[in-house]
Amino acid sequence: LFAREATFMLGVAGLAQLPDTDVPEVCFAGRSNVGKSSLINAVTGRNTLARTSVTPGRTQELNFFNLADRLILADLPGYGFAKAPKDKVEAWTRTTMSYLRGRAQLRRVLVLVDSRHGLKDVDREVMRMLDQAAVNYQIVLTKIDKLKKGEAEKRQQETTTELLRHVAAHPEVILTSSEKGDGIAELRATLAALGLP
Numbered sequence: 001l002f003a004r005e006a007t008f009m010l011g012v013a014g015l016a017q018l019p020d021t022d023v024p025e026v027c028f029a030g031r032s033n034v035g036k037s038s039l040i041n042a043v044t045g046r047n048t049l050a051r052t053s054v055t056p057g058r059t060q061e062l063n064f065f066n067l068a069d070r071l072i073l074a075d076l077p078g079y080g081f082a083k084a085p086k087d088k089v090e091a092w093t094r095t096t097m098s099y100l101r102g103r104a105q106l107r108r109v110l111v112l113v114d115s116r117h118g119l120k121d122v123d124r125e126v127m128r129m130l131d132q133a134a135v136n137y138q139i140v141l142t143k144i145d146k147l148k149k150g151e152a153e154k155r156q157q158e159t160t161t162e163l164l165r166h167v168a169a170h171p172e173v174i175l176t177s178s179e180k181g182d183g184i185a186e187l188r189a190t191l192a193a194l195g196l197p
């Protein structure tokens with residue numbers, strides 16, 4: 001799946017412009033600045049495919065990337081705090097939540113969580129929404145290079161335990177570092193299994 005180059009398809013601000021395809025989709029969701037765009041670059045092996053920034057609120061549209069017509073990856077705007085005008089943040093959050101609930105070809109939502117902070121209430125709200133809509137999701141802990149090994153494993157344990165209460169959650173929590181490459185092979189395998197053969 002990752003042998004050929006991933007290509008940028010389009011960025012959309014509203015649901016009306018969503019790409020109309022039959023290709024399975026996986027999206028990268030999470031609070032602003034957790035590392036969604038960086039992780040897309042890491043799994044596709046292209047450092048400049050998705051735009052990243054130290055400023056929360058970098059990604060302001062839903063951006064779609066095509067992996068050889070077998071899987072589409074969606075980079076979503078972050079939820080929670082962002083350095084952008086309030087009405088703009090509200091608009092993209094509404095679009096993002098509707099997309100998460102209503103996208104027929106969405107095979108899995110990767111909910112990215114900064115491993116230093118763990119799950120926050122806003123993540124729990126999104127997880128409850130996905131539980132209710134019966135949308136399959138999986139937690140990916142990011143930036144584990146910022147933690148000691150023992151701390152990362154402790155965070156993974158604690159997150160796994162909390163998932164027992166969430167019906168639509170995949171039980172496995174993936175540890176990643178886009179910077180150092182940890183967990184990228186595992187994530188690629190997960191994505192390959194969700195795409196067309």
Ligand code: GTP
Nearest residue numbers: 032033034035036037038052053057058059078178
């Ligand atoms: P928004 O689009 O604003 O919601 O952010 P995002 O979730 O797409 O985060 P982005 O990928 O833009 O990364 C945010 C910041 O975190 C950037 O400064 C990245 O360099 C940094 N970052 C992302 N992944 C990692 C990682 O694995 N390790 C470290 N140390 N920093 C990371």
Ligand code: MG
Nearest residue numbers: 036037058059
């Ligand atoms: Mg982003």
